[in-house]
Amino acid sequence: MTLIRDEMANMVWGVERTVTLPHGEARRGSEAAAEALAHRLRLQPPRPPAAPAAPEAYRAMSSVPENWIPFIPVHVPDQDRDVRLQRAAMPSVGGSQPVRPRTSLLREGFDAGRQYFVNEEEVPQAGTKVTLAYNRTRWHDGRVALWLSARTHAGRGEASSGLSFDYLADTRPVNGHDGGS
Structure with missing residues:
Protein backbone atom coordinates (compact mmCIF):
# COMPACT_ATOMS: atom_id res chain seq x y z
CA MET A 1 0.00 0.00 0.00
CA THR A 2 1.16 3.52 -0.69
CA LEU A 3 -0.12 6.76 0.84
CA ILE A 4 0.26 9.52 -1.74
CA ARG A 5 -0.54 13.19 -2.03
CA ASP A 6 -2.59 14.35 -4.99
CA GLU A 7 -2.15 18.12 -5.13
CA MET A 8 -4.50 18.52 -8.11
CA ALA A 9 -7.41 17.02 -6.13
CA ASN A 10 -6.06 18.39 -2.81
CA MET A 11 -6.35 14.94 -1.23
CA VAL A 12 -4.38 12.03 0.14
CA TRP A 13 -5.02 8.56 -1.25
CA GLY A 14 -4.29 5.10 0.07
CA VAL A 15 -3.41 3.17 -3.09
CA GLU A 16 -3.74 -0.59 -2.81
CA ARG A 17 -0.82 -1.78 -4.95
CA THR A 18 -1.26 -5.49 -4.16
CA VAL A 19 -4.42 -7.16 -2.87
CA THR A 20 -5.05 -10.71 -1.74
CA LEU A 21 -8.01 -12.31 -3.48
CA PRO A 22 -10.47 -14.54 -1.55
CA HIS A 23 -8.68 -17.71 -2.69
CA GLY A 24 -5.33 -16.41 -1.39
CA GLU A 25 -3.68 -15.36 -4.66
CA ALA A 26 -2.07 -11.92 -4.75
CA ARG A 27 -3.00 -9.57 -7.59
CA ARG A 28 -2.09 -6.04 -8.58
CA GLY A 29 -4.61 -3.67 -7.03
CA SER A 30 -5.35 -1.97 -10.37
CA GLU A 31 -6.11 -5.34 -12.02
CA ALA A 32 -8.35 -6.51 -9.16
CA ALA A 33 -10.24 -3.20 -9.20
CA ALA A 34 -10.74 -3.37 -13.00
CA GLU A 35 -12.02 -6.95 -12.74
CA ALA A 36 -14.47 -6.03 -9.97
CA LEU A 37 -15.74 -3.06 -11.98
CA ALA A 38 -16.17 -5.15 -15.15
CA HIS A 39 -18.09 -7.77 -13.14
CA ARG A 40 -20.46 -5.15 -11.65
CA LEU A 41 -21.08 -3.59 -15.06
CA ARG A 42 -21.91 -7.03 -16.54
CA LEU A 43 -24.54 -7.53 -13.83
CA GLN A 44 -26.35 -4.27 -14.62
CA PRO A 45 -29.43 -4.48 -16.82
CA PRO A 46 -28.90 -3.17 -20.36
CA ARG A 47 -29.61 0.52 -20.82
CA ASP A 82 -4.24 20.29 14.15
CA VAL A 83 -5.49 18.13 11.30
CA ARG A 84 -5.42 14.40 10.72
CA LEU A 85 -6.49 12.35 7.73
CA GLN A 86 -9.62 10.19 7.94
CA ARG A 87 -10.38 7.28 5.64
CA ALA A 88 -13.36 8.20 3.50
CA ALA A 89 -15.28 6.50 0.69
CA MET A 90 -15.87 7.07 -3.00
CA PRO A 91 -19.01 5.89 -4.81
CA SER A 92 -18.38 2.82 -6.92
CA VAL A 93 -18.97 3.01 -10.65
CA GLY A 94 -21.99 0.95 -11.61
CA GLY A 95 -22.86 0.09 -8.01
CA SER A 96 -24.89 1.46 -5.15
CA GLN A 97 -22.28 0.81 -2.45
CA PRO A 98 -19.14 2.85 -1.76
CA VAL A 99 -15.77 1.40 -2.74
CA ARG A 100 -14.50 -0.90 0.00
CA PRO A 101 -10.81 -1.23 0.82
CA ARG A 102 -9.38 -4.73 0.29
CA THR A 103 -6.00 -4.61 2.05
CA SER A 104 -5.81 -5.30 5.78
CA LEU A 105 -4.16 -1.95 6.51
CA LEU A 106 -6.82 0.16 4.82
CA ARG A 107 -9.68 -2.11 5.92
CA GLU A 108 -8.79 -1.80 9.64
CA GLY A 109 -12.06 -1.25 11.55
CA PHE A 110 -14.07 -0.89 8.32
CA ASP A 111 -16.41 -3.84 8.91
CA ALA A 112 -17.12 -2.67 12.48
CA GLY A 113 -17.91 0.85 11.24
CA ARG A 114 -14.94 2.40 13.06
CA GLN A 115 -13.17 5.45 11.73
CA TYR A 116 -9.56 5.16 10.63
CA PHE A 117 -7.10 8.01 10.93
CA VAL A 118 -3.56 8.73 9.75
CA ASN A 119 -1.55 11.61 11.15
CA GLU A 120 -1.00 14.20 8.44
CA GLU A 121 2.76 14.29 9.04
CA GLU A 122 2.94 10.57 8.14
CA VAL A 123 2.31 11.46 4.49
CA PRO A 124 5.07 13.80 3.26
CA GLN A 125 5.12 15.25 -0.27
CA ALA A 126 6.99 12.17 -1.50
CA GLY A 127 4.34 9.88 -0.02
CA THR A 128 4.78 6.82 2.16
CA LYS A 129 5.05 3.18 1.12
CA VAL A 130 3.79 0.71 3.73
CA THR A 131 4.72 -2.97 3.55
CA LEU A 132 3.52 -5.88 5.65
CA ALA A 133 5.68 -8.87 6.47
CA TYR A 134 5.32 -11.95 8.65
CA ASN A 135 8.20 -12.41 11.07
CA ARG A 136 9.15 -15.64 12.83
CA THR A 137 11.72 -16.40 15.48
CA ARG A 138 12.36 -18.79 18.36
CA TRP A 139 12.52 -17.81 22.00
CA HIS A 140 15.39 -19.04 24.17
CA ASP A 141 13.27 -22.00 25.31
CA GLY A 142 12.47 -23.05 21.72
CA ARG A 143 8.95 -21.61 21.49
CA VAL A 144 8.07 -20.08 18.14
CA ALA A 145 6.98 -16.43 18.00
CA LEU A 146 5.21 -15.18 14.88
CA TRP A 147 3.99 -11.64 14.24
CA LEU A 148 2.93 -9.36 11.44
CA SER A 149 4.87 -6.11 11.11
CA ALA A 150 4.23 -2.99 9.09
CA ARG A 151 7.16 -0.91 7.86
CA THR A 152 7.17 2.46 6.19
CA HIS A 153 9.49 3.67 3.46
CA ALA A 154 9.73 6.90 1.50
CA GLY A 155 7.36 7.07 -1.44
CA ARG A 156 8.13 8.04 -5.03
CA GLY A 157 6.49 11.45 -5.10
CA GLU A 158 3.10 12.87 -5.84
CA ALA A 159 0.60 11.26 -8.16
CA SER A 160 -2.72 12.19 -9.70
CA SER A 161 -5.91 10.21 -9.28
CA GLY A 162 -7.53 12.02 -12.18
CA LEU A 163 -10.33 13.21 -9.87
CA SER A 164 -12.01 16.35 -11.14
CA PHE A 165 -15.25 18.15 -10.38
CA ASP A 166 -17.74 20.19 -12.40
CA TYR A 167 -16.56 19.69 -15.95
CA LEU A 168 -17.90 19.22 -19.47
CA ALA A 169 -17.26 15.80 -21.00
CA ASP A 170 -17.16 15.16 -24.72
CA THR A 171 -20.07 12.82 -25.58
CA ARG A 172 -19.24 12.26 -29.24
CA PRO A 173 -18.23 8.66 -30.03
CA VAL A 174 -14.50 8.12 -30.48
CA ASN A 175 -13.60 5.12 -32.68
CA GLY A 176 -16.93 3.48 -31.94
CA HIS A 177 -16.74 4.04 -28.16
CA ASP A 178 -18.72 6.50 -26.07
CA GLY A 179 -16.35 9.28 -24.99
CA GLY A 180 -18.48 10.43 -22.04
CA SER A 181 -16.94 8.43 -19.21
Whole structure:
Protein backbone atom coordinates (compact mmCIF):
# COMPACT_ATOMS: atom_id res chain seq x y z
CA MET A 1 0.00 0.00 0.00
CA THR A 2 1.16 3.52 -0.69
CA LEU A 3 -0.12 6.76 0.84
CA ILE A 4 0.26 9.52 -1.74
CA ARG A 5 -0.54 13.19 -2.03
CA ASP A 6 -2.59 14.35 -4.99
CA GLU A 7 -2.15 18.12 -5.13
CA MET A 8 -4.50 18.52 -8.11
CA ALA A 9 -7.41 17.02 -6.13
CA ASN A 10 -6.06 18.39 -2.81
CA MET A 11 -6.35 14.94 -1.23
CA VAL A 12 -4.38 12.03 0.14
CA TRP A 13 -5.02 8.56 -1.25
CA GLY A 14 -4.29 5.10 0.07
CA VAL A 15 -3.41 3.17 -3.09
CA GLU A 16 -3.74 -0.59 -2.81
CA ARG A 17 -0.82 -1.78 -4.95
CA THR A 18 -1.26 -5.49 -4.16
CA VAL A 19 -4.42 -7.16 -2.87
CA THR A 20 -5.05 -10.71 -1.74
CA LEU A 21 -8.01 -12.31 -3.48
CA PRO A 22 -10.47 -14.54 -1.55
CA HIS A 23 -8.68 -17.71 -2.69
CA GLY A 24 -5.33 -16.41 -1.39
CA GLU A 25 -3.68 -15.36 -4.66
CA ALA A 26 -2.07 -11.92 -4.75
CA ARG A 27 -3.00 -9.57 -7.59
CA ARG A 28 -2.09 -6.04 -8.58
CA GLY A 29 -4.61 -3.67 -7.03
CA SER A 30 -5.35 -1.97 -10.37
CA GLU A 31 -6.11 -5.34 -12.02
CA ALA A 32 -8.35 -6.51 -9.16
CA ALA A 33 -10.24 -3.20 -9.20
CA ALA A 34 -10.74 -3.37 -13.00
CA GLU A 35 -12.02 -6.95 -12.74
CA ALA A 36 -14.47 -6.03 -9.97
CA LEU A 37 -15.74 -3.06 -11.98
CA ALA A 38 -16.17 -5.15 -15.15
CA HIS A 39 -18.09 -7.77 -13.14
CA ARG A 40 -20.46 -5.15 -11.65
CA LEU A 41 -21.08 -3.59 -15.06
CA ARG A 42 -21.91 -7.03 -16.54
CA LEU A 43 -24.54 -7.53 -13.83
CA GLN A 44 -26.35 -4.27 -14.62
CA PRO A 45 -29.43 -4.48 -16.82
CA PRO A 46 -28.90 -3.17 -20.36
CA ARG A 47 -29.61 0.52 -20.82
CA PRO A 48 -32.33 1.62 -23.23
CA PRO A 49 -31.02 3.40 -26.34
CA ALA A 50 -30.19 6.98 -25.49
CA ALA A 51 -31.60 9.97 -27.31
CA PRO A 52 -29.14 11.84 -29.50
CA ALA A 53 -26.83 13.59 -27.10
CA ALA A 54 -25.38 17.05 -27.16
CA PRO A 55 -21.68 17.15 -28.03
CA GLU A 56 -20.88 17.84 -24.36
CA ALA A 57 -22.44 16.83 -21.06
CA TYR A 58 -22.00 18.19 -17.55
CA ARG A 59 -20.33 15.83 -15.09
CA ALA A 60 -20.37 16.52 -11.34
CA MET A 61 -17.36 14.28 -10.68
CA SER A 62 -15.02 11.98 -12.54
CA SER A 63 -14.34 8.42 -11.46
CA VAL A 64 -11.20 7.23 -9.70
CA PRO A 65 -9.64 3.75 -9.83
CA GLU A 66 -11.24 1.61 -7.14
CA ASN A 67 -7.92 0.67 -5.59
CA TRP A 68 -7.49 4.35 -4.60
CA ILE A 69 -9.06 4.91 -1.16
CA PRO A 70 -9.51 8.60 -0.21
CA PHE A 71 -8.36 10.23 3.02
CA ILE A 72 -9.84 13.60 3.89
CA PRO A 73 -8.50 16.18 6.39
CA VAL A 74 -10.49 16.54 9.62
CA HIS A 75 -9.75 18.63 12.69
CA VAL A 76 -8.39 16.88 15.76
CA PRO A 77 -11.04 17.17 18.52
CA ASP A 78 -10.55 20.20 20.77
CA GLN A 79 -7.82 21.60 18.48
CA ASP A 80 -8.13 24.62 16.21
CA ARG A 81 -5.15 23.97 13.93
CA ASP A 82 -4.24 20.29 14.15
CA VAL A 83 -5.49 18.13 11.30
CA ARG A 84 -5.42 14.40 10.72
CA LEU A 85 -6.49 12.35 7.73
CA GLN A 86 -9.62 10.19 7.94
CA ARG A 87 -10.38 7.28 5.64
CA ALA A 88 -13.36 8.20 3.50
CA ALA A 89 -15.28 6.50 0.69
CA MET A 90 -15.87 7.07 -3.00
CA PRO A 91 -19.01 5.89 -4.81
CA SER A 92 -18.38 2.82 -6.92
CA VAL A 93 -18.97 3.01 -10.65
CA GLY A 94 -21.99 0.95 -11.61
CA GLY A 95 -22.86 0.09 -8.01
CA SER A 96 -24.89 1.46 -5.15
CA GLN A 97 -22.28 0.81 -2.45
CA PRO A 98 -19.14 2.85 -1.76
CA VAL A 99 -15.77 1.40 -2.74
CA ARG A 100 -14.50 -0.90 0.00
CA PRO A 101 -10.81 -1.23 0.82
CA ARG A 102 -9.38 -4.73 0.29
CA THR A 103 -6.00 -4.61 2.05
CA SER A 104 -5.81 -5.30 5.78
CA LEU A 105 -4.16 -1.95 6.51
CA LEU A 106 -6.82 0.16 4.82
CA ARG A 107 -9.68 -2.11 5.92
CA GLU A 108 -8.79 -1.80 9.64
CA GLY A 109 -12.06 -1.25 11.55
CA PHE A 110 -14.07 -0.89 8.32
CA ASP A 111 -16.41 -3.84 8.91
CA ALA A 112 -17.12 -2.67 12.48
CA GLY A 113 -17.91 0.85 11.24
CA ARG A 114 -14.94 2.40 13.06
CA GLN A 115 -13.17 5.45 11.73
CA TYR A 116 -9.56 5.16 10.63
CA PHE A 117 -7.10 8.01 10.93
CA VAL A 118 -3.56 8.73 9.75
CA ASN A 119 -1.55 11.61 11.15
CA GLU A 120 -1.00 14.20 8.44
CA GLU A 121 2.76 14.29 9.04
CA GLU A 122 2.94 10.57 8.14
CA VAL A 123 2.31 11.46 4.49
CA PRO A 124 5.07 13.80 3.26
CA GLN A 125 5.12 15.25 -0.27
CA ALA A 126 6.99 12.17 -1.50
CA GLY A 127 4.34 9.88 -0.02
CA THR A 128 4.78 6.82 2.16
CA LYS A 129 5.05 3.18 1.12
CA VAL A 130 3.79 0.71 3.73
CA THR A 131 4.72 -2.97 3.55
CA LEU A 132 3.52 -5.88 5.65
CA ALA A 133 5.68 -8.87 6.47
CA TYR A 134 5.32 -11.95 8.65
CA ASN A 135 8.20 -12.41 11.07
CA ARG A 136 9.15 -15.64 12.83
CA THR A 137 11.72 -16.40 15.48
CA ARG A 138 12.36 -18.79 18.36
CA TRP A 139 12.52 -17.81 22.00
CA HIS A 140 15.39 -19.04 24.17
CA ASP A 141 13.27 -22.00 25.31
CA GLY A 142 12.47 -23.05 21.72
CA ARG A 143 8.95 -21.61 21.49
CA VAL A 144 8.07 -20.08 18.14
CA ALA A 145 6.98 -16.43 18.00
CA LEU A 146 5.21 -15.18 14.88
CA TRP A 147 3.99 -11.64 14.24
CA LEU A 148 2.93 -9.36 11.44
CA SER A 149 4.87 -6.11 11.11
CA ALA A 150 4.23 -2.99 9.09
CA ARG A 151 7.16 -0.91 7.86
CA THR A 152 7.17 2.46 6.19
CA HIS A 153 9.49 3.67 3.46
CA ALA A 154 9.73 6.90 1.50
CA GLY A 155 7.36 7.07 -1.44
CA ARG A 156 8.13 8.04 -5.03
CA GLY A 157 6.49 11.45 -5.10
CA GLU A 158 3.10 12.87 -5.84
CA ALA A 159 0.60 11.26 -8.16
CA SER A 160 -2.72 12.19 -9.70
CA SER A 161 -5.91 10.21 -9.28
CA GLY A 162 -7.53 12.02 -12.18
CA LEU A 163 -10.33 13.21 -9.87
CA SER A 164 -12.01 16.35 -11.14
CA PHE A 165 -15.25 18.15 -10.38
CA ASP A 166 -17.74 20.19 -12.40
CA TYR A 167 -16.56 19.69 -15.95
CA LEU A 168 -17.90 19.22 -19.47
CA ALA A 169 -17.26 15.80 -21.00
CA ASP A 170 -17.16 15.16 -24.72
CA THR A 171 -20.07 12.82 -25.58
CA ARG A 172 -19.24 12.26 -29.24
CA PRO A 173 -18.23 8.66 -30.03
CA VAL A 174 -14.50 8.12 -30.48
CA ASN A 175 -13.60 5.12 -32.68
CA GLY A 176 -16.93 3.48 -31.94
CA HIS A 177 -16.74 4.04 -28.16
CA ASP A 178 -18.72 6.50 -26.07
CA GLY A 179 -16.35 9.28 -24.99
CA GLY A 180 -18.48 10.43 -22.04
CA SER A 181 -16.94 8.43 -19.21
